[in-house]
Amino acid sequence: MSFIELKNVSKIYKNGVTALADMSVGIEKGEFVFVIGLTASGKSTFIKMLYREEKPTKGIVTVGGLNVGKIRNGKVYKLRRKIGIVFQDFKLLPKLTVYENVAFALECVGMKQKDIRPKVMDALERVGLKEKVRCFPNELSGGEQQRVCIARAIVNEPKLLVCDEPTGNLDPETSKEIMNVIDNINKDLKTTIIMATHDKDIVNRMKKRVLVIDHGVLVGDYAKGRYKAHESN
Amino acid sequence: MKAIRIIGRSIRDAFKSVGRNFSLSFASIMCTTITLILVAVAIVCAANIENATKLIEDELSVVVYLKKDTTEETIENIKSELASISNVEDYVFKSKDEWKHEMEEYSETFNTVLNYLDTNPLLDSFIVKVYDINSMKDTVEYIRSIEGIDTVKYGEGMVESVVSTFDIVEKVVVVVVIALILVTAFLISNTIKLTIINRRNEIEIMRLVGASNISIKLPFIFEGFIIGVIGSIIPICITIYGYVILFSQLHGQFSNMILLIEPYNFVFYVALVLVIIGAIVGMFGSLKAVRKHLKI
Missing domain, CATH: 3.30.70.3040 (Alpha-Beta Plaits)
Structure with missing residues (x-):
């Protein structure tokens, strides 16, 4: 059984829109997978199902052996503690400093203060923001804010890092830096990374496994480095 | 140990966020203060009427x-x-x-x-x-x-009519007190709801980083508690000083008919009731408001 597995998964919203249709895919531990597709193709729904923000209408989604659709609302936090999430809009708390924003994820799970500090500093060092611990989000650039978001996502040492268009709001140069940070996390910490994006340059350059979704259907699953070759052929 | 840490963090965060969201906290505190003043006046009236009725009944x-x-x-x-x-x-x-x-x-x-x-x-x-x-x-x-x-x-007739009048007045005042408490709960809950709508982002992030529902709710519950307790300070001062002054100005009786209750320890009991009402209503108000945002 794969680390992440979707078996005949469909998602139909209450308004009748089919976001995913009979999707089946498996992702192994430590993989780096891009999920690409046009706007409203269903890639965000796919990502949201992994951290149980959405439940499948049909089929089974398993993450690390857990049947995500079966988790009760009150127990979802247990799954979320094993997953780091990076958002396009960063979702930082504006009234907390960089340090507090990252520490927030550990405080929420009830970790001791003396254990929190080294973990937060480690995570901030990994994303290259150790010097900005006392800054507030509005004092940072977009790229720096995204790094804080990544630091918060990895501070808990998750097995899975889910990124929903993390470079969507950033210029190409900053996007490249952010991708390097995420790639290093994958290589150094062996964290499984699933990233939704519509930035083809990044996908081509990184040469990772690529899932292509179109109108809720998985239309392509390209092995590492094959996607660019396929496009150019 | 973990539970104690979560409670400790919640209390600390509650104090922080009362300060950080000062304008909304201030609105909630003022709203609590005004309604608790009314509650205090109603409680003092109800207690004195009950006392007067009892005295008449005892002497009869x-x-x-x-x-x-x-x-x-x-x-x-x-x-x-x-x-x-x-x-x-x-x-x-x-x-x-x-x-x-x-x-x-x-x-x-x-x-x-x-x-x-x-x-x-x-x-x-x-x-x-x-x-x-x-x-x-x-x-x-x-x-x-x-x-x-x-x-x-x-005292045929007269006593009965006085006692039944007092009885009706007392019942009306009790209804007013209950209505005021409900209004306070509603107002505080609504004002806190505004604070929370303003902070739904924070609640969403807490959920996404794996905070359990209880650890999300706790800081807000403590915040409601703090707002309720702070909001009861002015009504308590008004009750204590106001009643003591009123008692001495009226020389302990009102229109020769109603003997006022001795200020001590009466005012302290009323103060205690006000703090409890403020705290409980604040806590439940914010719990009600935060619950809405926890549905996944």
Whole structure:
């Protein structure tokens, strides 16, 4: 059984829109997978199902052996503690400093203060923001804010890092830096990374496994480095 | 240990966010303050009316005069009859000589008049206290029917109407207090809801980083508690100083009819009630508001 597995998964919203249709895919531990597709193709729904923000209408989604659709609302936090999430809009708390924003994820799970500090500093060092611990989000650039978001996502040492268009709001140069940070996390910490994006340059350059979704259907699953070759052929 | 840490963090965060969201916290505190002042006034009125009713009821007794020259046997008989009435709390026999003695002390004129008479013209009697003033009329009717009774006297009509008026006023005030508490709960809950809508981002992030529902709710519950307690400070000061001043200005009674309750420890009880109402209403108000945002 794969680390992440979707078996005949469909998602139909209450308004009748089919976001995913009979999707089946498996992702192994430590993989780096891009999920690409046009706007409203269903890639965000796919990502949201992994951290149980959405439940499948049909089929089974398993993450690390857990049947995500079966988790009760009150127990979802247990799954979320094993997953780091990076958002396009960063979702930082504006009234907390960089340090507090990252520490927030550990405080929420009830970790001791003396254990929190080294973990937060480690995570901030990994994303290259150790010097900005006392800054507030509005004092940072977009790229720096995204790094804080990544630091918060990895501070808990998750097995899975889910990124929903993390470079969507950033210029190409900053996007490249952010991708390097995420790639290093994958290589150094062996964290499984699933990233939704519509930035083809990044996908081509990184040469990772690529899932292509179109109108809720998985239309392509390209092995590492094959996607660019396929496009150019 | 983990639970204690989460509670500790929640308390710390609650204090922080009251400060960080000061304008909204201030609105909630003011709203609590205003409604608790009204609650305090209503509680003070209700307590004083209840006290006055009780005093009147306590002082009220029925005087049962026995027929002239009643024998010892009849007196014993009347005693056992009185003892069998369920509404009779207590009864004391007061002989005509005791009445005479009391009246002599009370009035010089009366003393002189009585000295002209050879015999004591007064009647033996029983002073009867009843439990329930509302069924006093029935009790008096029953006593009248006992053999050997001459007359039965109590403040007919007047006492009943005063007591029933006080009863109605007290009930109205209690309804007002309850309504005010509900209004306070509604207002505080709504104001806190505004604060929370403003911070739904924070709640969403807490959920996404794996905070359990209880650890999300706790800081907001403590925040509601803090707002409720701070909001009760001014009403408490107004109650304590206001009532003490009012009591001394009115010399402890209101229109010769209502004896006001002694300020100490009454004001402290009211203060305690206000803090408790503020804290509980604040806590439940914010719990209600935050719950809405926790549905996944």
